[in-house]
Structures are given as C-alpha cells and as structure tokens.
Amino acid sequence: MNSLIENLDELAQQEGYNRTDLDGVGVFKASETSSRAPMCYGQGIIIIAQGSKRVYLDQQAYDYNPDNYLVLALPLPAECETVVEPGKPLLALLIDIDMSQLNELVRLFDEHCQGNCRGKQAENKGLFVSQCNEELSCVVERLAQCLRSPLQAAILGKGLLREILFHVLKGSQAAPLFSLVSHNTHLARLERALKYLHENYAESLDIDQLAGIASMSPSTFHRNFRQVTASSPIQYVKKLRLNRARELLMDKGIKVKQAAAKVGYESPTQFSREFKRYFGQSPQEVSMDRSSLNIGL
Numbered sequence: 491m492n493s494l495i496e497n498l499d500e501l502a503q504q505e506g507y508n509r510t511d512l513d514g515v516g517v518f519k520a521s522e523t524s525s526r527a528p529m530c531y532g533q534g535i536i537i538i539a540q541g542s543k544r545v546y547l548d549q550q551a552y553d554y555n556p557d558n559y560l561v562l563a564l565p566l567p568a569e570c571e572t573v574v575e576p577g578k579p580l581l582a583l584l585i586d587i588d589m590s591q592l593n594e595l596v597r598l599f600d601e602h603c604q605g606n607c608r609g610k611q612a613e614n615k616g617l618f619v620s621q622c623n624e625e626l627s628c629v630v631e632r633l634a635q636c637l638r639s640p641l642q643a644a645i646l647g648k649g650l651l652r653e654i655l656f657h658v659l660k661g662s663q664a665a666p667l668f669s670l671v672s673h674n675t676h677l678a679r680l681e682r683a684l685k686y687l688h689e690n691y692a693e694s695l696d697i698d699q700l701a702g703i704a705s706m707s708p709s710t711f712h713r714n715f716r717q718v719t720a721s722s723p724i725q726y727v728k729k730l731r732l733n734r735a736r737e738l739l740m741d742k743g744i745k746v747k748q749a750a751a752k753v754g755y756e757s758p759t760q761f762s763r764e765f766k767r768y769f770g771q772s773p774q775e776v777s778m779d780r781s782s783l784n785i786g787l
Contacts, residue, residue, distance in 0.1 A: 494539045494627075497634035498581040507584070511640045512647040514586035515633075521579040526571040528768055530733035534586045535658060536560040537622065537630055541580025545570040545617070548720035552619045559626075561658060562587075563666040563677060564616040564684055566719055567729035583630060589671070591652055595659055596671045614676065616718045620661040629653045676714045679704040683711070687723075691730045692754035697723055731755070732768050739777040746773040 502508045502519035509516055514534075526546065536543075542555035546569040554560040574580050622630075633650040636642040658664060669675040683704040700723060701711035715723055731753040738749045750761035750773075766772045 494631045494634050495581060497631075497638060498539050498583060499579075501634070501637055502579075502581060510637045511643040512637060512651075514588065515637065515647070515651070516584045517637075518582045518584055519579050520572050520574060522572075523574045524572040526569050527770075528567065528569050528729065528733070530567045530730060531562045531565060531617070532584075532586065533562050533565045534584060535654070536562075536582055536584055538580065538582045539634075540578055541575070541582070542573045543570055543580070543582075544573075547617065552617065554619050557622055558619045559622050559658075560617065560619055561664075561667070562617050563670050564681055564718065565688060566616050567721060567726060567733065568617075583634065585651065585654065587655075587667075588651065591655060592667060593671045595652070595655055596668055599659060599668075614714070614717045615666045616677075618663040618666060620658070620663040623657070626654065626657040629657060677718065679706060680714060680718055683715075687727060687730065691727055691734065692752065694754075695724060695727050728764065729768070732765055735761070735765065735773070736769065736776055739773055743777070746777070749773065 498517050499519075501510060501517045505519055505521060507516050507518055518536075520541070526544075531545070536554065537559045538555050540556065542553065543560075545552045545554070545560065547566060552560065572580055629650060633647070633654065636646050636650060659667060666677060669677040670681055672678055683700045686700065686703050697708055697712065701708045704711050704714075706714065712723065715721075715726070719726055721729065735749045735753045735755075738744055738752060739746070744752075746762065747758045750758045753761075755761035762773055765776075769776060
C-alpha cells in the first residue's frame with residue numbers, strides 16, 4: 491500500500507481531480523477534511539489508498555477507505571464527507587466503467603457458469619461497497635506504477651483495467667454490475683435513460699420520453715427511478731444541473747448568468763436561489779472558493 495500511496499501522490503500534482511495518460515482514469519487528492527456536502531458521482535470504481543470517505547444515499551451511509559472500494563453502477567447525486575489525517579492527504583484512484591469491457595467480461599463469466607446472483611434486490615442498487623482483497627490490491631498497485639509512464643500506460647493500461655474489473659466482478663457485492671448489462675433488468679433500463687439525461691440535462695425534461703427510453707410505463711419508471719437514485723427524475727435533473735453549474739463556475743471561471751443558461755436555467759434568480767439552497771453557498775461565493783470543489787468522489 492505504501493508504493494500505491496507514493497505513486498498516486500506523484501500523479502496528483504494538484505488538489506482535486508488529476509487526469510492521467512490513460513483515458514477514463516484519474517487520481518483524486520484532498521489535503522483537508524470536509525464536512526457532508528452534495529455532489530454528483532460518476533459511473534465508476536473508486537479505490538482509496540489513503541484517507542477515508544463516507545457517501546450518503548437514501549438515508550444509508552457507505553464508508554470506503556483503503557480496505558473497501560466503492561462502485562457506482564449508475565451516476566448518482568449524493569452527499570459525501572472526507573476524513574483526512576494531518577500530513578496525509580486523501581489519495582484515490584478513479585476508474586470509469588467501460589461498458590464494452592464490462593459486457594465482454596460478464597459474457598465470459600456466464601460462459602464459464604460464474605455469473606453472480608441477479609436477485610431483485612441487486613437490481614435496485616445503484617452503488618455498493620466491497621472489500622479490497624490482496625489480488626485486487628496487487629493489480630491496482632501495478633496500474634498506479636504503470637500510470638507514471640506514458641508508454642506503459644499506452645501498452646499495459648487497458649489490460650490492467652480489464653484485470654481490475656475482473657476482480658471487482660468476482661466480489662460478493664458485484665450483482666449490480668451483472669444486472670447492468672442484462673437488457674431486461676430495471677438497472678439496465680434505467681442506465682439507458684440516465685445516459686440520455688446526462689447528455690441532454692440542459693433541455694426540458696420529458697418523463698414520457700425517458701420512460702420510453704427505459705421501456706417502462708411512466709408510473710413504473712418513476713417508481714424504479716426513485717428506488718435506485720433516491721430522487722425523482724425532476725429532483726435528479728435539478729441536482730445534476732446544479733453540480734454541472736458548480737463545475738463551470740469553478741473550473742471555467744464563467745459568470746453566474748452564463749453558467750445558469752448553460753445548464754438549462756432560464757431565470758438566473760431562480761438558479762441562484764436553488765444553488766444556495768442546495769450547496770449552502772451562493773454561485774458567486776463558490777466561484778471564488780475553489781477549495782469547495784469535490785468532483786468525482
């Protein structure tokens with residue numbers, strides 16, 4: 491684990507999210523403890539080398555740390571807090587889930603009769619925490635070492651990501667990932683609708699259209715959407731828009747009115763009111779305070 495910490499610390503040249511030479515992989519660094527606050531998690535795997543996090547969703551708390559990793563089967567707006575020891579910044583590896591790779595691996599698991607349980611309860615879990623065993627830890631360390639060399643990242647990176655996903659699928663909590671690639675499960679249907687939402691969040695929300703994308707009736711779609719995301723479709727889109735606006739304000743440095751328009755708000759006044767209610771700070775305050783940005787974790 492010490493080598494993993496050293497490698498991630500070398501890769502994390504700045505606070506927050508740091509890109510790497512491997513597409514879909516980043517390193518996150520936070521040097522200070524942060525209290526519970528809203529954010530939007532992406533679809534992926536988060537492996538912590540140092541520090542700890544807690545995410546809150548639907549009145550449940552999920553802890554992840556060097557002993558446990560977090561998997562987001564779907565992109566979810568939630569709340570989280572960070573615990574950092576003095577002089578030991580939180581360091582985490584963020585891996586996007588490659589759906590084509592996931593489909594291939596699940597097919598191979600099925601061919602070898604190793605498919606995980608696909609119970610009804612598993613369908614309705616948009617995230618889970620699982621124990622990080624020695625096999626997975628070894629691959630993660632190799633990936634972190636590989637990321638320090640652009641050549642190694644280009645040649646070895648995808649294979650190591652495939653190996654990591656294999657070990658995650660072997661985990662006892664991995665049923666949601668199997669459900670995600672089965673076309674007839676609620677999770678797979680909702681994933682299609684959420685993908686559309688994330689590509690078109692600035693447009694007017696049409697529940698019937700989203701239900702059609704998910705191949706569900708509007709009432710069934712609404713019920714299953716809330717079960718998985720702990721939000722109604724309208725609440726989800728509002729949280730997504732506000733999180734995207736915060737990213738624009740802090741990362742791009744654009745004006746409040748521009749940020750509001752880019753994420754689909756017609757009224758800057760309404761945007762500012764909802765933004766402050768959600769984040770506890772006005773858009774103007776956030777644009778001046780880069781330390782509050784906590785994207786990707």
